[in-house]
Amino acid sequence: MSEKHIRRLPAGKLRAELPGTRFEVDLANCPPFRGDNLLGLVLKTRATRAHVPLMEELEIHVTGVKPRAKTSGTSRTRKFYIAVDSEGPTGVNEYWARNLKADSPRLTGFRQLLTDDVNAAVEGCFAAGATEVYVKDDGFRVRNIIRKRLDPRARLIPSGGPLLHGLDATFAGVLLVGFHAREGAPRSVLPHTWSSGRRRRYRFNGREAGELAAYAIVAGNDHGVPIVMVTGCDGLCREAREWLGDGVVAVSVKRVAADGSVVLDPPGITGPRITAGARQAIERSPELKPFRIRFPIHVTLQLKDDATTRGYVNWRDLNKPDWPGRRTGPRTIEAWLKSTRHLCL
Incomplete structure (x- = not known):
């Protein structure tokens, strides 16, 4: 950019009674650009080190930028976030991520199944026009995705951080791959909420809720992003429709039969099914609204026993x-929450 498009003007006295400076940047003649729309400026001064201006005294005003026309959400249909859990992928009917040792061949097999489900979702996203897909491993011990096997077009978000770490309002939607139904859900494969051992049962404003509801609330309330697809068992798919409506794409990869037996669909069937579901979800995403709940909310957590x-x-x-929970019974904890910060108690 030529210096002739940058005007430097005095801006009066600011902090510490030092003279402030206002930079006016005219982008009308700037070549078209795409990306994060971040303006980077390198400010140089001939002053001595003792007189380098403080950044708080710099004011930057940008003109000549034409606002993008409203496109009914299509401006956010390019970037998607995939959160991955370990109990809901194709072929899984045990708590393998928690129970199997790192050198177990069976652990490797389950990791391959999980990663292949993720890749199927990534393929569907890009086939539908996504330009960026981010993947976050939220399964037990976050050692589940095989990085060398992951679709190279996907960007992996390192483990750690709060729920949906790395998500922000620039994303068009969240896909929950390999998830499971809530603790106590009927006819579901490995139903639990956060911990299979403590048998946690949550209620949000009196309504039974699981991990899916927590993800939807954080995505919607904190970032304004909808859940567009889930994959897992039939029970999870029912739960997704109950919380998010019929617009969410719910892909089943297994089910519990009437006699209680678990029926696992083979990868050759579930892979194309997940890809088709992801493609449909991305195409449908402009029509989906974020799930929001009005705070404060009342959260009840029931555990398995007094100890x-x-x-x-x-x-x-x-x-x-600053934990807001209080014990209200031998197995019960309650809290009123003003934000999603302690949603999982």
């Missing part, structure tokens, strides 16, 4: 000084 509940509360009281 588990006592230990749960004691640990949080010691390690989370």
